[in-house]
Amino acid sequence: MVLTPSTMLSLGTKAPDFQLQDVVNSKTISLATFKQYKALLVMFICCHCPFVKHVRQELANIGQDYSDRSLGIVAISANDAVQYPDDDANHLKIMARELGFNFPVCYDETQSVAKAYTAACTPDFFLFNRDRELVYRGQLDASRPSNDIPVTGKDLRSAIDATLADREIDFEQKPSIGCNIKWKPGKEPDYFGV
Numbered sequence: 001m002v003l004t005p006s007t008m009l010s011l012g013t014k015a016p017d018f019q020l021q022d023v024v025n026s027k028t029i030s031l032a033t034f035k036q037y038k039a040l041l042v043m044f045i046c047c048h049c050p051f052v053k054h055v056r057q058e059l060a061n062i063g064q065d066y067s068d069r070s071l072g073i074v075a076i077s078a079n080d081a082v083q084y085p086d087d088d089a090n091h092l093k094i095m096a097r098e099l100g101f102n103f104p105v106c107y108d109e110t111q112s113v114a115k116a117y118t119a120a121c122t123p124d125f126f127l128f129n130r131d132r133e134l135v136y137r138g139q140l141d142a143s144r145p146s147n148d149i150p151v152t153g154k155d156l157r158s159a160i161d162a163t164l165a166d167r168e169i170d171f172e173q174k175p176s177i178g179c180n181i182k183w184k185p186g187k188e189p190d191y192f193g194v
Contacts, residue, residue: 004121005175007191008137015040015132016116020076020106023093029104031132034072039163040132041156044114044124044181045105046077047095048086051178052122054145058153059123060099062160069164073103078114079122079182081107087182114181115189121178127159135163138173 017031034040043059045052063073075096081088089107096105108114117126127136136159143149155174162169183189 003177004180005177006124006137006139007118007120008173008175009118009126009134011134011137013134015042015126015128015134016113018076018108018113018116020108020113022104023089023107024096024101024105027104029074029106033104034074036070037072038070038130039135039160040072040128041074041160042117042126042128043073043075044078044117044119044122045075046079046084046087046122046179046182047091048079048084049122049179050145054143055123055140055151055153056095056099058140058151060101062153062157063102064100066160067102071160071164075101075103075105076108076113076119077105077122078108078111078119080111080184081109082184084182111181111184111187118189118191119181120191121176121180123178124176124181125156127156127163129163135159136169136173137176139176142174144177 019030079087129135140156141154143151159169
């Protein structure tokens with residue numbers, strides 16, 4: 001496990017479009033899927049990462065808690081399933097069903113979507129406003145598997161609430177920390193300087 005922070009993509013960056021299949025129902029998911037929502041949360045997750053395991057129930061809670069508000073959510077896994085078979089589409093489907101995720105969960109087999117978002121770790125969070133401009137990127141909260149801080153989703157929830165209320169996000173955005181995305185051999189993105 002390599003402890004990796006998020007890249008902290010520049011605020012104001014437009015959400016890159018994508019077309020991926022929902023692993024649960026095989027529907028094609030893209031930015032247009034969420035056009036009616038005021039905000040869009042794009043999360044990069046996987047099945048095996050201890051950092052994702054630590055917060056995945058809170059991700060399900062966020063999906064439920066905001067289900068009647070104008071927040072679109074999509075979870076994407078880009079890990080190389082050849083080297084990490086626990087992160088393949090079938091395991092993602094099982095995880096989504098077990099946790100009751102009420103949002104699409106997609107598998108980015110080519111890893112092109114993760115690269116477009118400069119995703120670096122699992123979990124990695126990107127929140128976009130109505131114009132699909134990046135307004136938040138960073139941690140869910142200060143909890144980690146190795147500390148005794150409870151998982152509350154405080155940072156991400158505050159950012160979502162501000163965005164839905166058309167308010168500026170007025171706190172320091174701290175990088176998410178997690179396992180590095182498991183890139184296919186020789187396919188590591190250039191934003192790591194490799």
